Amino acid sequence: MSTLTGQRPSGPAPHRPSALTRYGRPTGLTWTVLRLHRTALYVWGAALLTVVAALVWMHAIGPDARAATGGCDAADPFPMDCGIIQETEAHKIYANGLALVSACVTYLMYAVAVWAGAALTGRELESGTARLAWTQSVTPARWLATRLAVPAVLLTAGTTLAVLLGDWARRAGNQELFGGWFDTNVFISSGPVAVAYALAGLALGALAGLALRRALPAAAAALAAAYVLHEVLDRFRMSLWPAETATGLSALRLPNGTLVLEHGAVTGDGERLSTSMACVGTDSAAALERCVKGSGLTDFWTTYQPESHFWPLQLVESGLLLAVTGLAAAAAFALLRRRHA
Known part of the structure; x- marks a missing residue:
C-alpha cells in the first residue's frame, strides 16, 4: 500500500556499490x-x-x-x-x-x-x-x-x-x-x-x-x-650542476664516460687557450714534460662533467x-x- 501512495518503504536503504567499484x-x-x-x-x-x-x-x-x-x-x-x-x-x-x-x-x-x-x-x-x-x-x-x-x-x-x-x-x-x-x-x-x-x-x-x-x-x-x-x-x-676542472696530466687523461665541456692550455705568458689540444693523449709524466717544453705551454686544463654527476x-x-x-x-x-x- 505504501508503494501505491508514493511513500518510501520503512527499513534501511538498500546497499549500493561504491561509485569506484560498482560491478x-x-x-x-x-x-x-x-x-x-x-x-x-x-x-x-x-x-x-x-x-x-x-x-x-x-x-x-x-x-x-x-x-x-x-x-x-x-x-x-x-x-x-x-x-x-x-x-x-x-x-x-x-x-x-x-x-x-x-x-x-x-x-x-x-x-x-x-x-x-x-x-x-x-x-x-x-x-x-x-x-x-x-x-x-x-x-x-x-x-x-x-x-x-x-x-x-x-x-x-x-x-x-x-x-x-x-x-x-x-x-x-x-x-x-x-x-x-x-x-x-x-x-x-x-x-x-x-x-x-x-x-x-x-x-x-x-x-x-x-x-x-x-x-x-x-x-x-x-x-x-x-x-x-x-x-x-x-x-x-x-649547466644545471657545477662542472669539475682538472689540470696537468689529469686534464689529458680523463676516465672513460666523462663528458668534456671545455679543454685548453696555458701559455708561458699566462694566456689561456680554450681550443688547444696540444699534448692530448700523453701517457706519462715524462712524455708530458717533453711535450710542454716543445710546445711552449705551461699547463693544461679541462672542464668536464663526470659520470658521477x-x-x-x-x-x-x-x-x-x-x-x-x-x-x-x-x-x-x-x-x-x-x-x-
Whole structure:
C-alpha cells in the first residue's frame, strides 16, 4: 500500500556499490575518462607492451652483444682501445633496439602534449562534452582534476616501468653499444626525468586545450610548447650542476664516460687557450714534460662533467620539469575558474 501512495518503504536503504567499484569496475568520472579516451588507452597499452617485450629481449641478448666488443668495459681508462672487434647480429639488434626504445621514451612528451591538447581538453570543449558533464553535478574543477589525474597515474606507472627495464637491459650489455650517459636519448630514458617530461607534456597540453578550446590549434600550441621546453633543457642540461676542472696530466687523461665541456692550455705568458689540444693523449709524466717544453705551454686544463654527476643532473632537471608541470596545471585551473566563476 505504501508503494501505491508514493511513500518510501520503512527499513534501511538498500546497499549500493561504491561509485569506484560498482560491478567490479571503476565508475564515475574516472570511468568516463577511461571510456571516452579508450582509443588512446589502447594505444598506450600496446606501446607499453611492445617496449616491455623489446627490453626483455635486449636483456636476453645483452651478453652476446657484450662479447662483440671483446670484453671492453666502460671503466677502461683508454676509451680509444674500447672499439668493437667483431660486429655480430646480436650486437646490431641490441644497439639498434635500445636506441629505438630510448628515442620513444625521450620523445614521449611530444605525443602526450599533442594528445592532451587535442583530445583530453580541446576536443571536449569544442564538442560541448565538457559542458554537458558540468550540467550533471560535476564541477569544472573536478572535471579537469580527473582528466589530469587519470592519465598522470598511467603515464607515471608506464614510463617508470620502461625506465627500470631499460636500465636492466643496459646493464646486461655494454655502454659502448648504446652511447654515453650524457647523450640526450640515453640521459632522458635512464632516469626519473623521463616521467617528469611526460607529466610536463600532459600539463602543457591541457593548458593549451583550455586556452584555445579547439582541438587542432591546441595540439599545435602544445607541440610547440613541448618542443621549446625540451630544447632549452637539452641545451643547458650540463649547466644545471657545477662542472669539475682538472689540470696537468689529469686534464689529458680523463676516465672513460666523462663528458668534456671545455679543454685548453696555458701559455708561458699566462694566456689561456680554450681550443688547444696540444699534448692530448700523453701517457706519462715524462712524455708530458717533453711535450710542454716543445710546445711552449705551461699547463693544461679541462672542464668536464663526470659520470658521477648523472643523478644530481637528473634530479635538478626533474625538479625544473615538475615545477613547469605545477605552474601549467595551476594556470589551467585558474583559467577554468575565471571563465566559469
